[in-house]
Amino acid sequence: MNKAVILGTNYYIGLSIIRCLGREKIHTIAIDYTQKDTYGSKSKYLNEHIEAPNFKTEKEAYLDKLIEIAKNESEKPVLYPSADPYAEFIDENLDILKKYYLIPMVKKGLWTEVMKKESLIKLAQQNNVLVPETVDIDDPNFKEKVVEMIGFPCIVKPTDSPKFVNEFRKKIFYCTNIKELEDSIEKARNKQIEVFVQRIIPGFDDHMYTFDFYVDKQGKVTHWTTCRKLRQFPINFGASVYTEQKYVKELADIGIPFIEKIGYRGFGEIEFKKDEKTGKFYLIEINTRTTNLNNLLYKSGLNFPYIQYKDMVNDNLSPKVIDYDTGYVFRYFFEDKLAIRDYIKNGQLTRLDVFKSLFRKKAPAIWSISDPMPAFNYLYILFNKAIKKIIK
Template sequence: MSSKAVILGCNYYIGLSTIRCLGIHGIHTVAVDYTDKNTYAVKSKYCSERLVSPHYKEDPRGFIAFLKDYAAKQSEKPVLIPCHDNYVEIVDEYLDELRESFLIPQTEQGLYTKLMNKETLQRIALELGVAVPETVRVGEDDFYAKIDAVIKYPCIIKPSDSPAFVAKFRKKLFKANNRQELDEAIAKSHEEGLEVIVQRIIPGFDDHMYTFDAYMNQESKVTHWVTCQKFRQYPINFGASVYTGQRYVPELYELGAKFFEAVGYKGFAEIEFKKDAETGQYYLIEINVRITNLNNLLYKTGINIPYITYMELTGTPMPPHAVTRNTGLVFWYAYEDLMAVRNYIRTGQLTVGQVVRSYFKPKAPAIWSWSDPKPAFAFFGMIAGKAMGRFTRR
């Protein structure tokens, strides 16, 4: 019997694409979530098994015991793949314990969390000579003077703990156009017990956002990588990718590979950069230490991250590969892209013509698959149900 792949988080298309990337190679996939409601990824024909676990936050010890109990019943150690930041956090917290039962690429407990935390990430990046946006910490000396002189308005207020912030406010950050809005954003965050930092906004439209997506082997060497350029995100300007194309940018390899190898990272991760529209310098914005939105795009370009992970951990590593050409492929999350397009047009950032022309590219859809359509039907049913619920409550 070969190892099973246990996928944490199945109510989003990241889990779905992970299941497909493994299932297409005949790997037994196990979808785990704390509820069976809206978990449309389990509808995939490539989902071999589904489990409902205790809630990772409400009962963390129960969740870990559930995973270990499942692993103990298997003939081979399963490969564990978290597909959401909250699952990454608990895997990191119990990493040493979970590694006794599962195959996990990362070996250093706490590294995931250090790279997810905006403050520790900034310190590490600066130590390694990687540019990050100018930052002021709430409460430091001459706080407002530094905001006026260095950061300037508008500015962004970002959380140290992104998953907790997003869970509370349903957005990645706050934007402040003046001191009053800055104070209000800080107060809102502190009321929820969330620490925040204030950063300069790097000039440039959303298409100045880029990603370096890479897999690091057990020697922390980059073996597989691809670079991408965002075209649109949702919420607009400071959101997640909804329309992003693969684009070969060798400079990002130089920056990203140096960073990951220096910190001893193992497994898959993605760095988001922003290119300053005035200077051309790339700034490190954040790091995703799990499978990301772009997973299906990476797969379509020839970089199957879940399978690469599985094969290395089970003893048969894949030969190195990088996408060093422009394929023209675009990741598309149609549902949120339509909402983003509406807002881009409303705010005058894009024209209807620009949007229409952008769609003439080969797509890597977030959810739809002609060979595996059931998850899309389940997703559409879920969205229709939510819309009907809002309508009946009016």
């Protein structure tokens, strides 16, 4: 049996990968550069937990450790990144890592190309996929184009999201006038982060959709479904905290030709926003690693980590599409509570709206009655943080 190596268990994405594989009796190995807050490693489905050097500050040592782990196995393990920085690391070292691990991607640099917003926009435009109107901050007619093409409010977005989020703890800068726009650009420049200005596609957060898919070794999309966000945090420009599986065929009609044409492999998720005025779907971003909706996808009938595993070890892979509404919703309880507070505070949702939304079949981010220890450990981590805040 080929084992599965999961990079990162300090967030529920790594936990969901471990559970999806462990339930199928796959031997799982988690690798972390710190033992702090790694609540995903408390899962009963994890077989081994290994500490490695910090991949951000000790790249070569981390790479050596990954190679050492794989060399100790009789068969190549299947490798899974649980966060964007891990996906970037694999992409950067793809030629070396493919000698020791089974990785679906065959084109070095493609994961990074679709993760970075500027290069993704170019790829989408070359393939006639709609993206929000964008202005480069170095354009000689920058201010005029912003006023004419985009207008206010608008957003300042990074080309490298992980770096931006790590620095500012938000995904974008929201600007209502030229002064706020200039100040936001200056903040990014001071941190040496490349940004651009983009039009906000009109529509509430429930106009955000995802197309979740798997591309096999032959380059064909074999498995897919679609979802719709209902709430996110931070509100309006954040990550999913309450999302439903919702079948929308048009997303596949846009996504499948695009993904297959650019030579993508493995799991991916395209995020779209539907313009409430025109009904058109605009590509917002692509996630190249397992996403926070993974448990929702699993509950809906698509075990994407296991699908990748079977594809990589040359096991039979029968295509499957969830082309109906299952009724399941993903919920990240802790951040959804914060989102609900802010939606109500800003008048975007009422208490009745929220109350009515809660009576759905849930796919929790962390809690599992058959595997409760990660949730208990997560609560312990939150409790410790609260105590430290009180003392401070």
